[in-house]
Amino acid sequence: MPVQYYLEIEMKLIKNKEFLQQIAHQIDVLNTLGGGISLPQVEVDKHEKGAIIRVAIPSVSPEAYQIALDQNQLTVMATHRLDNDSEAVFPLFSQHFMLPPQVDLSRIDAVFTDQELQVRLPYHTSVYKTRNIEIKY
Template sequence: MKLISQEFLQNIAPQLDLLNTLGGGVAQPQVRVQKREQGVVIRVSAPSVRPETFHVVLNNNRLDIFAEYRHSPEDELVAPLFVHTFQLPRELDLTRIEAEHEGGELRVRIPYQDPSNRQREIDIRYN
């Protein structure tokens, strides 16, 4: 006998996250940083958070990943569900960051810079 339906749980989970946030708490997504041969992958798993509420913002070498709650898309009242900030090292190529959301998980891929671009001699202009 099923007392609570899956649909009910999917509808109530964001409401609980909002109540927790408004009460002073925050949603607790699972965040993993994986270093790979080609670069870094940041994985944010927050199954109760709708994909369209995620934001990934790059400011210099700081990457902010956050989600916000709005009761409806036109609402002006916004509550933050979570915020994670990453200071990115220089060896990452910040011009080629990619983000995708699939299966309840946000994946942000940041490749390493080409080693040949890391160090180079600068030509000197002579006047």
């Protein structure tokens, strides 16, 4: 077949927006699997009553994130599944956080908002309350 024929087919595919949307995500995953880098934005904001871990990965849905807590080690990860029926899962991101003792592990929660995962780490309420200690004699 002449080269012109293949160029015409490529141009039709490039003009097809649905095709481009489907292939763009797969190219990104293949780039990551082939040694490319998916760079998430990770920030830890510390406040008086707790801290917030913020993770933003472009075009990653909330369903792709997983959070695991093992004693005082928090793991935040994101994976990609090629399609809903596929069992093949590819890691996109994983990071461990060692939590300080003032974090109340029973009150940790997470919310996904504005394309960002926020893991809220509240401190124990006793950390910021002054208490007088009675002296016994």
